Amino acid sequence: MGEENTSIEQAIQLIYSLISLSHSIRVFAGKWQSIRDRLEELLSSLTAIENCDDSIDKNPSLVSTLKAIFDVLKGCDDLARRCLRLSYSGKLLMQSDLDIVCTRLSNYTKSLADIYTLGLLTQNYAIVLSRPNLGASKDDMKIYVKDLLSRLKIGSSDMKRQALISFNEVIQEDDRHIKIAVEIESFISLLVNFLDSDENGIQEEAAKAVSFIAGFEAYKGVLIGAGIIAPLVRILESGSGNLSKEFAVRCLQKLTENSDNAWSVSAHGGVTELLKICSNNGHCSGELVVLSCGVLKNLVRVEEIKKFMVEEGAISVFIKLIKSRDGGVAVPLSQISSIDFLLTMASGDETTRQIIVKEGGVRALVRLLDPKLSFPSKAREMGLKAIMSFCLSSVDTFNMMLNYGFLDHIMYFLHYGEVSVQELALKAAFWLCGTSEEAKKAMGDAGFMPELIKFLDYSKSSDVCEMASEALYSMISVPKNRKRFVQNDQNVGFLLQMLDQSEMNNSSGSKKFLLSILMSLTSCNSARKKIANSGYLKKIENLAESDNSDAKKIIRRLSSNRFRNIFNGLWHS
Template identity: 30%
Template sequence: MAAAEVNNSSDIELLKEVHGLCNNLLSTAALVQSFKGRWMVICARLQCISDIIESLMTSALLQQYYLRLKLSMSQILVSLEEGNELAQKSINMNYGGKLLMQSNLDAFVTKLDLYLRDLEVVKGGIRQHERAIAIAKTTTAGDHNCNPTSQMSSRKDIIWDFFTKLRIGSTEVKKTTLEALIKYMRDDEKAALAVGVDGDLPRLIHLLDCNSQPVREKAVHAISILAVIDELKRSLVADNAHLPLIRVLESGSLFAKEKAVFTLLELTSMSENAHAVASCGGIPLLVKLCEHGTPCATVSAAGTLRNLAMNEHIRRSLYDEGAVEVLISQVTSGSCEAQEQAVEALQYLALGKDDKIRTAIGRHGGIQCLLMYLREASSTKSQEMAIRVLSNLALSATNAKALMAAGFLSQLTELLKVGSPTVQKAAAAGICSLSSYIDLKRQVGEAGCIAPLTQMLEAKDTSEQEIAAQTLSTLLLVNSNRKEFCKEENGIARLVQLLDPRNQSIAKRFPMSALLALSGSSTYRKRILSAGARPHLEKLAEMNVAGAKKTLEKLGGRKLLGIFSRHNLW
């Protein structure tokens, strides 16, 4: 068949006119404030059309395919002019009825989809022709695949072929194409990112609602591979992947549910994605799957609930949907992986100002099962998580008393003595939570934790030193605890060392509060001053560190105040 010549004065100008009008409509659509969802879809289609036309105009093979394009170009031109009118009406809020405008916009999207399909067929023919020429040149001129540019072009061609088949192929073609796409992404670690960047994510997401179960399963499998990549998490949710994924949780096959909930686990690692999933009805389905799903799905569901619980504004919704009871059940009888995810989820649920959630965790048996989990924990990480969630629960007075009665304090004291540094730090924080209650301070001190806390003041990690000082500052408000502390050799000296202004990594308020608690006794005051507290406090006072002046007053009396007055330090 003879190739049709492209008339540079008319035909190419038609392509350029369509391309220009397409870009102009994109700019106009960006100003529309009504029907935003529909205009976002329209803009996505327009951008695809613009990109394809631009690539066609630069192709050396355009003249051989132009006859197939010419009719489409004329139709697209007319439709783009209609689209511009719709955009202006939307901007001016002059569309003669909301339902009518919605119908017109939907019809416009349908037209764009048809044009896009025609353009993709033409582009596919050109790509295949170009690739055949490239292969022929490779055969005659030697292998040039080592060229990075050639490899990049080849990868884009492969991805484009995948998505062309997913757009226009039969159900069976879509299924086999998805299988090939999954293998392609698995075999090449860079391929998945390239698919996410150069592929048509909305088309892949659309297949999650396909009538064919095998296609749905392959689509959710493919998306689960993409969701692992951090650079694609935001894009997938921006393209509303979470909506059909949530529907899969409700009505998909067991395999599809496992892949869908794993995908949501990955996506919700970003806070904004977690809010999107929670606001679209995902919580009750996740709770149900956590309770009744397969072992694999249960782990992913518990992990997704943990990701949601990290967001303070979602915690009450999790509580309202029964997440607390289900998570406690997983801690009690779930697999090791499910237990770990559930404990961490409960840790976040017990945070914040909502005492109702903390009380509910205790009421539903959370304290007993978490204490058991702590006793049986075989790893440092498990011990830390259990201590943290129990410490958060202790922020409720009711829970704190229940924890004391259940032996939590004795466990903390033991771990404070023999645990790893990170476990000791967590244990000190737990003791600090319990000692915040006036009626428990004496009991906490009598449990034998003051000596190991004093030792912790010399830990290598400054964060360990700080939590030890903070805990002691609350315990030393009780006289019996002060006596116990002062029995420790160098205990006061260790607190004084933390006041050194050169050590800026430790908050000074905690050692100062502890020393203030000791300053009521003249004997303790002398020991504090003998340990060198005065020069540190003087320097801190000069630096206007809160509490330094008050501590000096308590330690030095009127004489010290007179010295500072003469030097105009205050």
């Protein structure tokens, strides 16, 4: 090492000494805090210079700057010791001297930054200060973050990228570093500025940092105040890589949880850019599409923005996404997110629901239930939820669903589906029974009743049994279905058997519907005979005696019929 290089080491050692000494000074505390901050910035800059492979003695500008810095540091050391001993001649003069030192330290830090900016030094390898351990003091963390800040300000592109990587690692390990970064002037603004960097690595790491910071409610306002929305939208428009865009969209999703920020995203063209991502599904990563759906879902809650989305063709974009079949894990996720978005968009809005139906939304959703196609149960569940929302008691949409094979799909899963899919199909059947008489008739013709009976088995959950019982009761209220049900000799006997088991299992919910079904069936002569001649009549009589109103009605029906038969027999004898 040459003499000049030794001066850097001496300057660094002197700065460490001054920082330590300054903590012991009890006078002019505010002045010394400012000087300490400037010393820490200068320390980071000098440490960075040590990592440059250029010979310092070949750089006259740096040689002269280092000499001047060392002189200022020695003068500062003298002031520190005088303050410590209280051996200064006057307060005003000492305050003036401290202000001068603080200003000169700032100027020399800027001079070093200018030397980097002009490309007068090249970096060999970036060595940052050792990362503070978990539980480190605030002062240690602050020195580390300020060291990173200096590298972000004066370092080469590679050094800046490495500093951002280090920052991302440390804030994810200990989020107290975020609070320190927020408290340091210009740190967050610098991160936001890096979002517009032409260097892919720098932009990506900066986007990753702000995305993580945005996850903390306390710091969202700081990011907004630093003007983060516009550069995030610019990344979506012309960002250099998918990862940068993904981090940018993650950040927007967190920030738009507050509807006040939604306006800012819309004002900067964010809605249009997000819709472009969703419409270019094949050219964007599945994760990016899913995240974009999440941001748009936040934005659509603002009525004026929702109207703009409709005008921009958002509904057709998301229906197209529901139809996608490019394969891979991301496709079902984008389908689920798209359905979720459309549900939010149509919530409480009949006009939007009608547009979704008109644009082909129902057909796309019914297609998700097609057993010949491979979709995860979650996508099918979301599709069914949307169908129940968009097709609420509309004859036209019900007929449309029939034409698309909706009943056939539901029947298939009731019969062949795995348990989770069977229950999903049962929910669909239950919903259909509550829509219209036409729906119940169509279900009877399609053979739903025998499938529903299977769900009355008490090995199923009580919720499943009750849902199946209520659906069956609703279907049997239609005379044509009731007649068809009774024609199968096993059906009435099975209901009576289930009624007996409901007593044993104390399942009052299912028992209520089973009795209601039996009550409805007593309007058929053949059903009355089967109940009266069964071995379960005594069970119904016991329930009637215990004041069960439905059981009493059944016994009354059976009794009145018996007396009518006796009377008819006497009349004709």
